[in-house]
Amino acid sequence: MARRLETPSRIVTKSLSTVYTEYMESGKLDLSPPYQRAPCWTHDQNCGLIDSIMNNWPIPMFTIYKLSMADPSFALGARFECVDGQNRLRAIAAFRSGTPIPNKKGVDEYVYWTRPTDMKELKWTDLSDEERSWFNDYDVAVNIIQASMTMESRKAMFTSLQDGTRISASENLKNSMHPVSQFTSRTGLRDFLEPVLNGLMTASTQWIDVIADCASLWLHRDDADPLASLNRKQNELRRVLGCKKNASRNPVYKIELEAAHDATLFPLFESLVASLTEVKRGSTVRCHKFYVSLLFLYITLYGEAPPTEIIREWFASMTSAKIVAEGKAGKRDYDIYKILWNTLMHRLVDIGASGTDGKPKRHTVPKQKRNEVWTREFPGSTDGVCPCCEAPITVFNMEVAHIQAVADGGTNDATNLIPTCGPCNRSCGSEHLVSWCEREYPTAPLLRR
Numbered sequence: 001m002a003r004r005l006e007t008p009s010r011i012v013t014k015s016l017s018t019v020y021t022e023y024m025e026s027g028k029l030d031l032s033p034p035y036q037r038a039p040c041w042t043h044d045q046n047c048g049l050i051d052s053i054m055n056n057w058p059i060p061m062f063t064i065y066k067l068s069m070a071d072p073s074f075a076l077g078a079r080f081e082c083v084d085g086q087n088r089l090r091a092i093a094a095f096r097s098g099t100p101i102p103n104k105k106g107v108d109e110y111v112y113w114t115r116p117t118d119m120k121e122l123k124w125t126d127l128s129d130e131e132r133s134w135f136n137d138y139d140v141a142v143n144i145i146q147a148s149m150t151m152e153s154r155k156a157m158f159t160s161l162q163d164g165t166r167i168s169a170s171e172n173l174k175n176s177m178h179p180v181s182q183f184t185s186r187t188g189l190r191d192f193l194e195p196v197l198n199g200l201m202t203a204s205t206q207w208i209d210v211i212a213d214c215a216s217l218w219l220h221r222d223d224a225d226p227l228a229s230l231n232r233k234q235n236e237l238r239r240v241l242g243c244k245k246n247a248s249r250n251p252v253y254k255i256e257l258e259a260a261h262d263a264t265l266f267p268l269f270e271s272l273v274a275s276l277t278e279v280k281r282g283s284t285v286r287c288h289k290f291y292v293s294l295l296f297l298y299i300t301l302y303g304e305a306p307p308t309e310i311i312r313e314w315f316a317s318m319t320s321a322k323i324v325a326e327g328k329a330g331k332r333d334y335d336i337y338k339i340l341w342n343t344l345m346h347r348l349v350d351i352g353a354s355g356t357d358g359k360p361k362r363h364t365v366p367k368q369k370r371n372e373v374w375t376r377e378f379p380g381s382t383d384g385v386c387p388c389c390e391a392p393i394t395v396f397n398m399e400v401a402h403i404q405a406v407a408d409g410g411t412n413d414a415t416n417l418i419p420t421c422g423p424c425n426r427s428c429g430s431e432h433l434v435s436w437c438e439r440e441y442p443t444a445p446l447l448r449r
């Protein structure tokens with residue numbers, strides 16, 4: 001019989017003024033642990049919560065986790081993190097402190113209470129003394145988890161408290177406060193790209209942060225709690241990636257390549273490492289920071305590494321560009337920005353990142369399933385062979401074919417998928433892959449399975 005997980009916790013009742021001063025004003029409650037979704041409440045939802053409180057209607061219990069000294073945010077002053085009730089707590093803090101908070105569109109707005117008698121929109125400072133004590137004395141239930149839980153199990157608890165269903169890894173990434181989330185959401189990407197593409201050099205610092213975070217998580221993919229190592233490792237990586245020591249004397253940095261690993265923690269960074277490996281397999285690649293940024297951007301945009309020819313082209317442009325300003329971003333950086341612009345700007349429209357009507361490019365088979373299908377056929381290798389025509393294929397250029405076409409009732413289940421070369425996948429059309437092979441390639445490996 002499965003053992004029931006024990007999570008000793010204490011449910012207490014606290015007044016809102018206590019919750020506000022003890023947890024929020026003091027900075028002791030971390031509202032954005034890595035597993036949390038990005039704040040997603042609208043202005044109306046924020047104000048609606050305050051309205052419930054002022055009307056003395058009940059609101060759901062908050063769940064917070066008591067941190068231990070081993071948690072990275074402990075060193076930053078946090079003693080608790082918010083597992084459930086993040087949006088509610090943000091609205092409460094914004095109203096009580098009189099500080100505007102960003103709405104869904106990123107525009108700062110005050111949280112108001114609309115007084116029903118005169119329909120006035122009131123900030124905290126506009127309330128009467130009596131109304132302030134209504135708010136301050138309102139009691140809420142707080143569930144304080146005191147058992148030691150890993151980040152993974154906190155995440156699992158967060159997920160089950162949301163709506164009872166688990167969220168996927170990519171959705172988690174998208175919703176999390178981790179900086180990589182700005183690349184996985186199209187609006188975040190657009191906001192971020194504008195300054196980059198317009199040549200503001202400061203934006204590159206953010207690139208470095210994101211890549212350093214990904215690299216750090218990737219390097220610690222086998223740890224029980226990879227996030228715990230993040231702070232230790234990321235500063236070091238940031239120095240290396242950002243060429244902080246002396247940009248003019250050390251214009252390139254080195255990435256020590258390891259073989260691509262099957263961990264699923266950061267598939268994006270794995271793609272980065274895998275495509276660098278493709279350029280110069282099994283050795284150290286010397287790269288300019290913008291080159292790696294560019295590659296990373298491409299991978300996040302398209303969900304796959306660019307063709308090797310493009311990588312080589314970027315690599316060549318990078319080495320031929322020159323630095324004109326010592327110690328600062330100079331002509332060389334500018335040249336690489338131009339490459340970034342030329343390569344990506346016109347394609348942004350296609351994937352909808354430019355804010356136009358374009359639809360995002362999508363693989364019919366999700367990236368994770370593509371990887372799963374590839375690993376099943378060619379475990380531990382980036383090279384393989386087409387099961388129909390026997391042409392060499394790689395994890396980068398393969399296509400995932402449906403054995404029974406979707407048009408013919410086939411599913412996206414992994415058992416119905418197989419990596420093939422592009423020409424075979426396209427020529428087969430909606431015909432059954434086996435009968436197509438019997439006609440076109442009677443000796444195909446597929447037919448001997």
Ligand SMILES: [Zn+2]
Nearest residue numbers: 386389421424
């Ligand atoms: Zn083929």
